[in-house]
Amino acid sequence: MSKDRVLPEILGISATSLSAWSRCPRLYLNSYVLGTPRSDSSGSPDFGTFVHALMHQIHTTGSCHDSEHVRDVLEGYGADTGVVPSMIERHAERCPSENALMGRHEHQLARFYPGAPRFIASGRLDAIWRLDGVLEVRDYKTGGKATERVADDERARLQAWLAAPIASRLNLSLRVRYEHLAAEIDDEPDVFEPGPEELEEIQEELCATVAAIRVAGQAISTGGFPGVADAAICQRCDYRSICPDSATPGVPTWPEPPEEDST
């Protein structure tokens, strides 16, 4: 039996779990090993998730180039005013859906790595297109621009590794592109077009990360998952009020039970 019993035999990884690990090992422990309930909710509805759901609906029931269809979907979601209509309009100008041979939105992928250490990576691609000899993975962004080069983002690197077997099977090259939907961002980060060597590098990075998580799992009783105690990171952490290493302690905001009706 494996020594690090707190972790499964085959570790599951995703963009969010890798991001948690790289921000703070203790955050990873709370979220992905212990499943600790979050003590600090951001409180705001997830706008990005909402826009992604809209994009999925628009593309699976019609076309983003059909303004009547788009209006119907937006009205159905109560999103026909505010910033969302202009985001969809902006997307339609750059959407290749009608020229693509294959196009899917919200496409879930998983890939098993059978070597050592074994792991299964999974992720949801916002869109995947087959265009002129290229398999293009597209990630819609509703927030600000976080990188100048898609190649520098670990999320994009994981997406590339996940999509690589499809590109290889179809004899296509691979591209990961970010599409910012907000009007104020007009210069997109450089696309990522990894070749075989860079895909190999990504695989090595993933193996190294999984190996490091395994080492932490073996040392869980002796502080294998230390907290970073960094105010810039802790202030956005969902465990900042209950974490002993928090640099920004506060009062937990657990969900409250509904008040009893006195009538």
Ligand code: SF4
């Ligand atoms: S509060 Fe800070 S140290 Fe604690 S888990 Fe969160 S990021 Fe890590």
Ligand SMILES: [Zn+2]
């Ligand atoms: Zn589209």
